[in-house]
Amino acid sequence: MIVAAKSPVVVPSLLAGDLSRLGEHLDAVKAAGCRWISVDVMDGHFVPNLSFGPGFVKLAKARGFRVDAHLMVANPLEVAPWFADAGADIVTLHIEAVPDAPAALGKIRSLGVKAGLAAKPKTSVDGLVAAVERCDLVLVMTVEPGFGGQKFMPDMVPKIEALRQAVDSRRLDCWIQVDGGLNAANISQAAAAGADSLVAGSAVFAASDPAAAFRELELKARAAFGAKNKT
Numbered sequence: 001m002i003v004a005a006k007s008p009v010v011v012p013s014l015l016a017g018d019l020s021r022l023g024e025h026l027d028a029v030k031a032a033g034c035r036w037i038s039v040d041v042m043d044g045h046f047v048p049n050l051s052f053g054p055g056f057v058k059l060a061k062a063r064g065f066r067v068d069a070h071l072m073v074a075n076p077l078e079v080a081p082w083f084a085d086a087g088a089d090i091v092t093l094h095i096e097a098v099p100d101a102p103a104a105l106g107k108i109r110s111l112g113v114k115a116g117l118a119a120k121p122k123t124s125v126d127g128l129v130a131a132v133e134r135c136d137l138v139l140v141m142t143v144e145p146g147f148g149g150q151k152f153m154p155d156m157v158p159k160i161e162a163l164r165q166a167v168d169s170r171r172l173d174c175w176i177q178v179d180g181g182l183n184a185a186n187i188s189q190a191a192a193a194g195a196d197s198l199v200a201g202s203a204v205f206a207a208s209d210p211a212a213a214f215r216e217l218e219l220k221a222r223a224a225f226g227a228k229n230k231t
C-alpha cells in the first residue's frame with residue numbers, strides 16, 4: 001500500500017526541446033496542465049554531452065513551473081548553488097559523483113532547496129535506498145545519461161519497486177522519479193512499479209502536439225499508478 005502516494009506527474013525535460021521554440025513549447029504544456037519541468041545539466045565530463053546552465057532554470061521559473069535541476073556533472077556540490085540561486089526547487093545529484101551521498105544531500109538542503117539523488121543504470125539501487133531518508137526525490141535513470149531519444153531500459157523496473165517499498169515503509173514524502181526513454185508505450189509500466197514523477201523529453205517535445213502528448217502520458221501514468229494501488 002502506497003502511503004505517501006502522490007498522484008503521478010509527467011515532467012517534460014528541455015533536452016529534447018526545439019530551443020528556437022522553447023517558450024512556445026513551455027506555454028503549450030503549461031496550458032495542458034504541466035506544472036513541473038526538468039532541466040538536464042551536463043558538463044561533458046560526467047556524461048559525454050553539454051547542455052543547460054542556470055539560465056534555463058530561470059526561464060522555466062519565470063513561467064511559473066516547479067523546476068528540478070538534474071546535475072549530470074562531475075562536481076555537483078560546486079555547481080548546485082548556481083542552480084539553487086537560479087530558483088530550482090529540487091537539485092538532483094548523481095550518487096556516482098559524490099563520495100558521501102548523505103552528506104552531499106545535506107549540503108543541497110542547506111542551500112534551501114529540496115535534494116534529489118540519482119543512479120545510472122549500472123549503479124545498484126542500494127545506495128539510494130540507504131540514503132532515502134535524506135532525499136526529497138530519488139531518480140532511477142532508465143537510459144545511460146547524456147542524451148535524449150534513447151530506448152527505455154525495462155530491467156530498471158525492479159529498482160523503482162525497491163524504492164517504492166523503501167519510501168512507503170518509512171512513510172517518507174519523497175518523489176520517485178524515472179527518467180529516460182519514457183513514452184506512451186511504457187509509461188504505465190514505470191508508474192505501476194511506483195514511479196510518481198515521470199520525466200519525458202522526446203515523447204513530449206518531439207511530438208507534433210506536445211500538449212496532447214503530455215496529456216496522454218499523464219492520463220496513462222495516473223491510471224496505472226492507481227491500478228497498482230487497488231491490488
Ligand code: DX5
Nearest residue numbers: 013145146148149181201202
Ligand atoms: C538523459 C536525459 C534524458 C532526458 C529525457 O541524460 O536525462 O533522459 O531527460 O529524454 P527522453 O525522454 O527523450 O529519453
